[in-house]
Amino acid sequence: MRADQYIRQQIANYLNGLGVEISEDKVPLERPKLAEHGDLASSVAMELARTLRRAPRQIAEELVQKISWDPFYVASVEVAGPGFVNFRYGAGYLRQAVREILEAGEAFGRSDWGGGKRIQFEFVSANPTGPLNVVSARAAAVGDVLASLHEAVGYKVEREYYVNDAGRQVRLLGQSVSSRYMSLLGLDEPFPEEGYHGDYVKDLAREIVESYGDKFAKMPAEQRHRELAQIALEKMIAQHQEAMKAYRVQFDVWFRESKLRESKEHEKVLAYFAEKGLSYEKDGAIWFRATQFGDEKDRVLVTREGEPTYFLVDIAYHRNKFERGFDIVHDLWGPDHHGYIPRMKAAVQALGIEPERFQVSIIQQVNLLRGGELVKMSKRAGQIIEMKELIEEVGVDVARFFFLMRRISAPLDFDIDLAKKQSDENPVYYVQYAHARICNILRYAEERGVSLPAEANLELLREPEEFDVVKKMLEYPDVISGAARFLEPHRLTTYLQELAASFHRFYHEHRVVSDDADLTAARLELTRAVRVVLANGLKMMNVTAPERM
């Protein structure tokens, strides 16, 4: 049993005996900010003061006296301040934790409160009409880790990437490439008004000239646009897939919008809405009654030109997802899409799906800093820093870690200079170094042929720095479940830095491998446990845990 559970149980039992009805999980218990306030503290006496009509300190004193505290879990209990009850962990409990962490290994920190429910995370889903930008890099890191966190707490998870390989944008890509293609061949074709200006379009055109020559120049413009669009599209999608692979994101499904269109799934939605009276015709367009489901205005499904809107196809896409049997569908979108949430939620409801099963997180923007200055990016001028360039410059580990350091709802400043520094200013190395350092200690012990007793005597662990490390490790399962539940992967980076710090402190104060074989054995166990937790945490983020640096 966990010590916090034990304490809650004792308090709840005692209070129930007094006639106060309180369940274990309602007993307030928190980790105090100040070390002098103990390892755990309860404000229960203050909260009960009113109902019991007694002074909080008096209630606290009695509670402390009347309950017989098992010294295995609780080394000391005291009343402090206005009526807090402060607890310190028993040494036995802390020592046992070391053993439990080692036994659990990769399973340490995992739980099953997800109950095997199926959840899908859809993220990145960048248009294949251009290169991936740094926002996609953030989304990729965040989505991947949120998915992993949910796996760790007992969900069955799928990662999906939606490929918008159809519609207006793709036509524009075809026209843009065609124009560049023609001019490479010395021919003239006007550049489309809202075409894509980036250099990558010229690169695509050049590649196509190299592989196909002037084959497309002779065909009718419309056919050329179509065929070039397809070729360019596949090249872009392949690039995106390579980028994700290099970034260590493994998508289960790359879902193509064109598949939906081919199987006419959007038309089925249309028919369904028409049948249910959820759509109507106005000004030559077909509209969805989104206002019936809380959106601020009705939305167009089919334009006056008879073309399905992105929204309509997206509704079909979401219906398709739910038909695949997910209990929860979770989308990660960019900040420019937040206005889109009410209408998608409305649509999901209109399809008869419980709205709680559809969740959206908005990932805020990324500001790149170089030399302390904001790097200006303009999509129109084709001036952007691609995800690929950034990764090449700073490395996958650093990029992932940096993108995970902030709350997803906050814009993130990515300091390229800091990311490139291999020094103490860079938090990634700080954490990785702790892991490498541990591996080095273990190697050293092995090389020296340290002879260890069969079973380490953990009673020899008694230094405050040793216990501090254990206490920090004990926080890990809560960090994982909290990060998953509240969609806050940054808790993991913050935590790993704290764990690394507490290990570095321990390392500095005490020798692990010494002439005292028993003590060495005990400390090697502790050290191995820290390695487990650091490795688990880094693995969760898909950041490498180096054995030497």
Place this chain on the structure above:
RNA sequence: GCCCCUAUAGCUCAGUACGGAUAGAGCAGCGGUUUCCUAAACCGCGUGUCGCAGGUUCGAAUCCUGCUAGGGGCACCA
């Protein structure tokens, strides 16, 4: 105008879900630590109108209301 996000130390940020004690880290600055398992480490020193104003409460960075500033969004684009 309406909606979303953000505002905490010189800088970058935790802490806000579920209100608790003297609001914490890292970096930058200054000073120190290595005959010893990696100094990519450790230790010490300073700083706060928690954006502002009210309210609720024994207690508010945290909850409520109203403001202010910055960013983003409000398409028959995606």
